[in-house]
Amino acid sequence: MTAKKPTVPTRSGADNVPALDIAQMLGGHSCPDWLKDEAQSLATAGTPWHRIAAIGLLLRLWIPTDRSEKQTFQQALITGAPIPVKDRARAWLETLSQDAIASFEADAIERANALYSSIDALTQLVAADDPQAANTAQTLFTARDDLSSVQAALQVRNAGERLQNALPALDHHFGTHGDVFDALDIPDTPRLLAAAIADPDVVWAPCFGLFSSADPEADEPWYIDDTEAAMAVGEEEDDDSAEDDDSAYDWRPRTPLPTPIQAAATHATPNPSWRFADDAKKWIAVITARPSRNELHCTLLCQGDSTMPDAHLWLFGQKHPLPKGDKLAEFSMSLLAAHQADPSQPQLAVEWPDGTQALLHPDP
Structure with missing residues (x-):
């Protein structure tokens, strides 16, 4: 028994999406090898959907690897100077019609809906001790990350509000199956790790030993303010101090900081x-x-x-x-x-x- 990978047909409104050349987008700038490979794989997958996901992936996670380029990149983030790689990605997105943008958002919502049943099917794989369960979970995480990439691309065109509103419920569904994912030794990938570092709230962060506030039961923003979390970042537990001071590991400043x-x-x-x-x-x-x-x-x-x-x-x-x-x-x-x-x-x-x-x- 294997879980089906969610598939959604591309809508006709997205038929005229131009080809995507990742090397041209990078324009000679350095790039992590894993990101170049992932973006190229998406760009050449043969569907407009994957091209949009590739562009969004660059917008979300590209940073140069060359030291001098990295300094220029960081200065640009601070000063608001142009960032050529991201500017080229945005310019490519501006060539798409409004019909195409609307089609991509509709496709994204269908793909998000398809993930619900795929998550439920994973539960059956785990119950059956299926050896492919861990790889299937990794595939589901990657599919969820594709949605974030498409969302980033849609935002360039001031679109994607419906998708943005749909994703929290999907993430909640991932979260309610946390015990299923915890039972698996899910292989990490550079892409999933990079996404988790960029946004610790991604649903797979706990599976890779990273903190996350994506707790379906949590009503408050997450902070390092308990003994368990503090120990996870290298602090020693002190039973007495923990009883006397509930904020013993609270990172929020006591001193008059800015x-x-x-x-x-x-x-x-x-x-x-x-x-x-x-x-x-x-x-x-x-x-x-x-x-x-x-x-x-x-x-x-x-x-x-x-x-x-x-x-x-x-x-x-x-x-x-x-x-x-x-x-x-x-x-x-x-x-x-x-x-x-x-x-x-x-x-x-x-x-x-x-x-x-x-x-x-x-x-x-």
Whole structure:
């Protein structure tokens, strides 16, 4: 007994979708090998649906692998400068007719509906100890990821609202079958891992040992605020402290950190980010909270023609040397360390050898 892979015929409105050349989309820019292979496989699968999924996959998960390209890419994310690979993908999508876009959304909803019965069929495979159950589960996860890619493509055309509204119920159905997926040793793939890192809420994150807030019983945003989660990121359990202080492992700051960081305590998105700048707008910092990885990540950009001087960055009580001569620097610390930061130390500032500082403030 095997579960059928969901198949949906392509609608006539999508017949005139042009061919998709992934190499042309990349335009010579570096790309993870797995992403290039996945996108190429989708682009040459022979149906317009798969071409749309390929474009959406690039929009969601492409980042350059070359070091200098990566710095340029990160600067573009901060400053809003053009990103050629993604701009070419968007331009390709703009060539499609409104009828084609509507057809792709209708197809996506049918594919989402078909996944319900496929998930139920997987339960029967697991009950029968079918050796193909794990691979079937992987196929279902990939099919769900295709829907996210198509959704990303539709959003470029200001479409996809019906699909967006349909996906939470599907994810809930995945979640109610969590025990089925937990019973399997599902082989991971670079694509599924990359998608889970980009969005820890994807339904397969728990199967690969990653945290996820996609709990069908959860009503509140997920945070690292219990003993089990803290131990999973390397903390030691302390029964006494856990009883005395329910927030012993809560990453949310006790100290007077900048207001946007405090806002993470109630932020509903998986990886909230905030932008900071000094008064002269010479320094731009983008800080991202990643609760699923117990990480606070900071990207610091030196604006204009200048490069990093002989100076240090204060990041929530920790002092880091800047890479002299570079335009961009990256720093990370644990959310727990940020939570416990010494309020007497600078929270976010560039400091020169003579002790003068440029304080960074929220920059909406």
